[in-house]
Amino acid sequence: MSLEREGGGAHPLVLLQMPNGTGKTTTLQLLRAALSGADGWATSPDEILRYQKKGGSETGSFQVRLLHNSRPLTVTLEFDFGVGEVRYSTTLPSSGLQTGFHPPRDLRQFFRQSFVRLFVFDGELASQLLDAHHTDASRAIEDLFQLDLFKRIAGHVEAYWERETDGRTAKTEQGMSRRRNALDNLRHRIEQVETAAKGDRTTLASLRKNLDRKTSRYKDDLSKKTSINRRLQEAEASFQRATADVQAVSQRTLQHIRSPHALSASFGAEMISLKDHLDRVKLPESASREFFQELAEEDECVCGRALDSETRAAIVQRASRYLGSDDVALLNTLKSEAAAALGDDPSRSSRILDRLLTEIGEAVETENLTRNERELIEREGVQDDPTLEAAMKELHELESEVRTLSERVEKYDASADSAPDDKTLSLKELRRRLDKAETEYAEVTQTLALKEKRDVLIRLLSKSQERARRALGLQICAEANKRIEVLMPDNDIRIRSVDRSISLEGQRGGSQGETLAVAYAFLATLFDRANFQLPFVVDSPAGAIDLTIRREIGRLVPRLAEQFVAFTISSERQGFVPALEGASPDILFLTLFRKGNADLDARARQELDVEETGDGLLVRGRGFFHSFQLDSEPADAVQAP
Amino acid sequence: MYYLCLMAGLAAGEPLSDLTVADTSELVDNFPGEYRERGRLIIAFFLSRELRQLGVKLTERDALHSTISRLVDPNSSSWLSDEGMRRMNQYAHGGFDVLVARFDDKPRHIETFLPMYAEIIRTAQDDA
Numbered sequence: 001m002s003l004e005r006e007g008g009g010a011h012p013l014v015l016l017q018m019p020n021g022t023g024k025t026t027t028l029q030l031l032r033a034a035l036s037g038a039d040g041w042a043t044s045p046d047e048i049l050r051y052q053k054k055g056g057s058e059t060g061s062f063q064v065r066l067l068h069n070s071r072p073l074t075v076t077l078e079f080d081f082g083v084g085e086v087r088y089s090t091t092l093p094s095s096g097l098q099t100g101f102h103p104p105r106d107l108r109q110f111f112r113q114s115f116v117r118l119f120v121f122d123g124e125l126a127s128q129l130l131d132a133h134h135t136d137a138s139r140a141i142e143d144l145f146q147l148d149l150f151k152r153i154a155g156h157v158e159a160y161w162e163r164e165t166d167g168r169t170a171k172t173e174q175g176m177s178r179r180r181n182a183l184d185n186l187r188h189r190i191e192q193v194e195t196a197a198k199g200d201r202t203t204l205a206s207l208r209k210n211l212d213r214k215t216s217r218y219k220d221d222l223s224k225k226t227s228i229n230r231r232l233q234e235a236e237a238s239f240q241r242a243t244a245d246v247q248a249v250s251q252r253t254l255q256h257i258r259s260p261h262a263l264s265a266s267f268g269a270e271m272i273s274l275k276d277h278l279d280r281v282k283l284p285e286s287a288s289r290e291f292f293q294e295l296a297e298e299d300e301c302v303c304g305r306a307l308d309s310e311t312r313a314a315i316v317q318r319a320s321r322y323l324g325s326d327d328v329a330l331l332n333t334l335k336s337e338a339a340a341a342l343g344d345d346p347s348r349s350s351r352i353l354d355r356l357l358t359e360i361g362e363a364v365e366t367e368n369l370t371r372n373e374r375e376l377i378e379r380e381g382v383q384d385d386p387t388l389e390a391a392m393k394e395l396h397e398l399e400s401e402v403r404t405l406s407e408r409v410e411k412y413d414a415s416a417d418s419a420p421d422d423k424t425l426s427l428k429e430l431r432r433r434l435d436k437a438e439t440e441y442a443e444v445t446q447t448l449a450l451k452e453k454r455d456v457l458i459r460l461l462s463k464s465q466e467r468a469r470r471a472l473g474l475q476i477c478a479e480a481n482k483r484i485e486v487l488m489p490d491n492d493i494r495i496r497s498v499d500r501s502i503s504l505e506g507q508r509g510g511s512q513g514e515t516l517a518v519a520y521a522f523l524a525t526l527f528d529r530a531n532f533q534l535p536f537v538v539d540s541p542a543g544a545i546d547l548t549i550r551r552e553i554g555r556l557v558p559r560l561a562e563q564f565v566a567f568t569i570s571s572e573r574q575g576f577v578p579a580l581e582g583a584s585p586d587i588l589f590l591t592l593f594r595k596g597n598a599d600l601d602a603r604a605r606q607e608l609d610v611e612e613t614g615d616g617l618l619v620r621g622r623g624f625f626h627s628f629q630l631d632s633e634p635a636d637a638v639q640a641p
Numbered sequence: 642m643y644y645l646c647l648m649a650g651l652a653a654g655e656p657l658s659d660l661t662v663a664d665t666s667e668l669v670d671n672f673p674g675e676y677r678e679r680g681r682l683i684i685a686f687f688l689s690r691e692l693r694q695l696g697v698k699l700t701e702r703d704a705l706h707s708t709i710s711r712l713v714d715p716n717s718s719s720w721l722s723d724e725g726m727r728r729m730n731q732y733a734h735g736g737f738d739v740l741v742a743r744f745d746d747k748p749r750h751i752e753t754f755l756p757m758y759a760e761i762i763r764t765a766q767d768d769a
């Protein structure tokens with residue numbers, strides 16, 4: 001059925017007269033489904049099977065062709081009643097035929113089930129707009145003014161917060177408190193250890209000073225023992241020489257092991273093996289990458305042949321398989337230094353280490369022997385002198401004390417320790433842990449600061465949405481009341497507020513006619529505010545309204561939308577259609593009915609513009625429309641699209 | 642200290658692979674003092690061990706070429722690329738753990754440390 005004008009464009013006012021039972025409701029539902037996409041379906045097979053014509057075929061289709069900004073937009077529903085499925089396709093000049101429901105981006109906010117119901121309208125929605133259990137009125141405002149933008153912004157804020165804090169373990173006050181305590185405990189522990197370290201270092205210095213002083217005095221006293229003096233001096237000299245030998249051979253060994261191959265014969269063998277294999281696979285190459293890159297810029301190859309672009313590209317591409325000149329030089333140096341250091345005998349250095357380690361062992365043994373010898377002479381000197389014996393004993397105790405305290409002080413200076421915070425003495429370790437704890441605390445502080453900002457922003461967005469909705473509700477309410485006053489000047493029914501639903505002043509609900517009039521006024525106000533001109537399709541626009549209000553609605557309807565399509569029955573014409581014609585003379589009158597009444601069918605066929613299908617007749621024309629008087633048909637009337 | 646740990650790590654052939662870049666950044670990035678003149682020998686040994694660790698056969702020219710290219714950088718003070726330095730630091734860190742595990746007590750004298758260290762290196766080498 002075409003609502004197109006001759007010469008293009010759509011008829012602004014269409015009255016489609018269909019007797020009861022010929023599929024008005026079905027057509028309206030299909031229209032809604034076509035404009036809402038899958039969103040508009042309870043897609044159970046049973047729901048879909050409702051649209052199958054009794055005894056009809058297993059497939060069916062319903063197509064809506066619209067004009068969007070003067071360009072065609074077609075939505076097609078293909079029904080497969082065998083499996084209970086419906087498939088969408090969308091055709092746009094820009095993208096052609098696409099499977100699925102793909103309205104242009106700027107229409108998507110309107111082509112949703114909740115909004116489509118506002119402009120493909122029936123009496124049921126009119127009563128729901130005034131029903132406190134439904135939110136259609138507030139949703140209509142939210143949809144039209146895109147108030148969900150606030151929610152979408154809030155969603156982005158939430159997503160940003162999640163991204164920023166992803167991987168952060170503490171995002172709560174408890175988490176911050178735990179980290180704050182950890183930080184405080186570490187700071188306290190560091191203070192404790194620093195104080196202890198300071199005290200221990202002072203004590204150690206004092207003990208060492210005391211030890212040095214007493215050792216010096218003890219040695220003086222011992223040297224006065226003429227019976228052992230000379231032998232003690234010789235033993236001390238031997239011990240000092242042995243100690244020096246130990247140090248010397250140790251230093252030589254330390255110096256020697258600075259070459260890896262000294263530590264193990266197999267290390268040397270490995271390095272020589274690497275050098276030999278690099279030689280064998282010709283790494284590094286004799287030519288470097290730069291050579292080939294430069295060659296590719298020449299007119300001729302080194303062999304004299306001319307280079308074309310294909311050959312050049314191949315040379316540049318293969319140049320990457322060669323090392324750069326710096327790499328070549330380094331690899332050559334590595335190889336030559338390995339060869340020079342290892343020579344023909346990679347295990348020589350390792351054997352030298354073995355000898356040095358043996359020398360260390362021997363030197364240590366000599367050192368121990370000379371130490372023992374010196375101590376024996378020393379004991380001989382003190383055994384008959386209680387004062388010296390007591391001094392020696394005191395020295396030994398002092399040495400033990402110094403040793404114990406030195407070990408403790410070393411722990412303060414240790415670079416790392418795995419002991420827990422309350423056990424470790426390593427100040428470096430504790431400060432490292434403090435650094436980490438401070439970073440973590442700063443992170444959680446930052447996280448919480450961000451959380452507070454997120455919460456404030458989301459609260460603001462939510463309040464803004466609510467305030468915008470309320471303000472718009474008040475404006476819509478005032479404007480709609482002006483329309484109601486025009487529609488029903490003798491009726492004091494007015495909208496009190498538009499919250500979840502439309503609330504009326506002083507009463508809980510109106511009559512069916514009043515409800516419809518209020519809904520029209522509300523929608524007319526809404527559509528007036530819309531940036532888009534949407535068609536307004538209404539089932540029974542004046543069904544239950546008394547004659548006076550019908551006339552007012554008839555006058556209002558042409559102003560509701562740029563295109564008004566009404567599904568009517570003959571009994572609605574009175575009052576409504578004359579007023580409509582008075583407001584706008586450009587009306588397309590259509591009458592669609594089921595064939596079967598011979599007189600009516602014959603009369604229809606005499607009309608100038610008539611279309612006939614297998615079971616129906618469609619007549620275009622005002623005269624036939626006004627004279628049509630068949631308002632009832634059998635209950636099993638047309639159900640299929 | 643770094644060198645002694647590095648050799649222990651290379652001998653054991655087990656770099657501490659879960660070490661992050663941030664963890665290794667505190668370690669050295671060149672060869673200081675007396676180690677400078679042995680630096681290239683150390684690099685040669687490191688390359689040999691890393692190639693073995695990566696399962697690169699010394700006869701596979703392309704694999705050798707690409708691995709060595711990735712690990713060395715002749716223009717850096719260590720002659721190693723960032724990746725090469727990170728791997729070397731991982732070996733040194735692994736070696737530190739090897740030494741800590743093998744020494745029952747902190748070595749206090751160089752003459753007792755050196756024989757034990759040599760023994761640890763050779764044992765680790767045999768176990769690797």
